[in-house]
Amino acid sequence: MVLITAVAVIGGAGLAVWYVGDTTAPAQAALPPPAVPVVAGTVESGNVPVYLRGMGTVVAYNNVIVQSQITGQIIKIAFIQGQTVKKGDLLAEIDPRPYQAQLDQAVATRDRDQAQLLNARADLNRYTALQQKGFATTQLVATQNAQSNQLQAQVKYDEGVIAQARTNLSYTRLTAPIDGVTGVRQVDQGNIITPSSANGLVDIAQIQPASLFFFLPQTDFVEIQQQMATGPLTVLAYSQDDKVKLDTGKLDLIDNQIVQTTGTIRLRASFPNAKRTLWPGELLNVRLLLDTRQGGLTIAGSAVQQGPQGSFVWVIGSDGTVQTRPIEVAQIDDGIALIDSGLQAGEKVVVDGQYRLQPGASIQELTGQAARGAQLQSSIEQEIP
Known part of the structure; x- marks a missing residue:
């Protein structure tokens, strides 16, 4: 800046004296912007699991509703709701007396028919011997043989009735068909249970x-099908x-x-x-x-930022400045990002403090307690609306 000053009057005539001086002050050098404190992380390489x-x-x-196959009164409950049971454990008992009586009747009927069968066979043997001597007709022998066969079939039928009666008697004991845990009991002791009961006795899972x-x-x-192969x-x-x-x-x-x-x-x-x-x-x-990716590149998931062109990270250069770089992310799992492209192992990226960065900005790496404090502060600021 140039300053011009005019002063003094001598005698009657005015004499202007001009002093010209250069008052320009030396320009002050511009200070560089302060380094931005950030938390940095390194691109790691290793075996990385890939999840869906x-x-x-x-x-x-397995889930089974324990149903009764017969009708009867429950006289005993042998389990506690929510109990762990093994296959074959007794759960409940139905009054067995009617079914025991049916079995006894079936056995008695078979024994009677067996006795009649033995007698019919004995008569058949006698008539056969008499026929050979001419003292019995062929008709008599044939009739006795038919009666013997009829009684033999009746005994076989009786055996089937006995088997059915024994089966029904066994159904009076309701047992666990599988190992599992019982649910809520649907029928209390003293009630009548039938095969048509929709909810059965209890559910076992x-x-x-x-x-x-x-x-x-x-x-x-x-891809799943190929990997299963x-x-x-x-x-x-x-x-x-x-x-x-x-x-x-x-x-x-x-x-x-x-x-x-x-x-x-x-x-x-x-x-x-x-x-x-x-x-x-x-x-x-x-x-x-x-799959497990061999030699996969990973960084902290917090390092991945989103922009108009997609995902990117702030990469820290050897001169301590940062630049953005687009990347492709395969997955982010448990806070770790698997990188498909855009980074190399050993490079440093900013994992926290990105909101103050600009391309070419100098950074100050925080470590230890300072880094943990910065990450905590960043998480608090993100939670505040």
């Missing part, structure tokens, strides 16, 4: 092993909040048709359920282990 996720419902491996039905998009069908696929069951792993099982069924209304395929997995963490009717998250 879905929702599923636990069902009993086999939960060890347990089954789980779940659905996945039909677009995954071909190489061996059984592992299925993981997680709690509904997806935080607790409950059990590990195997995929054993792909349904024989696509559900057209939803465009999904139904699958079934079996779990040993040794700790009984799976219960019939329970709604769970399911992860089907489709």
Whole structure:
């Protein structure tokens, strides 16, 4: 800047004196913007499981309603509701007296018919001997032989009646047909139970092993089928909040048709359920282990950002500045992103603090307690509307 000053008057005439001076101050150098504090992470390489996720419902491996095959009064209940039972355990007993009486009658009838059969055979032997000597007619022998055969058939019929009576008597003991857990008892002691009772005595559910039905998009069908051809696929069951792993099982069924209304395929997995963490009717998250990618590249899922052109990350250069780079993400599972393309192993990316970054900005990497504090603060700010 140039400053011009005019002063002084000498005598009567004015004499202007001009002083010209350069008052331009030296320009102050512009300060670089401060480094942005961020939390950084490294692109890792390793074996990465590839999962397909879905929702599923636990069902009993086998489910049986214990029905009575005869009509009678329940005189004994031998189980507690919710009890674990083994195959063959007594559950209830029906009054056996009417059926014991039927068995006794059938046995008595058979014994009578057997006695008559023995007598008829003895007469047949005598008549046959007399016929040979000419003292008995052929008609008499034939009639006795027919009577003997008739009584023999009657005894055989009696044996069938006895077998039926014994079977009915055995039905007075209601036993568990499978291993499992009993549900709510439907009939109390003293009541009459019949074969037509819709709810039977009790429901028994086999939960060890347990089954789980779940659905996945039909677009995954071909890949699942191809992987099943190489061996059984592992299925993981997680709690509904997806935080607790409950059990590990195997995929054993792909349904024989696509559900057209939803465009999904139904699958079934079996779990040993040794700790009984799976219960019939329970709604769970399911992860089907489709493959394990060898040498897969992974970063923290928080490093992945979304822009108009898709997914990208902030990559930290060797000079401490950042630039955006587009990437392709295969999956994000348990906070870890599997990268298909766009990064190389060993590169550094920003995993927290991206909201203050601009291309070319210098960064300050936070570590240790400072990094944990920055991540906590970032999560709090994201929760505040």
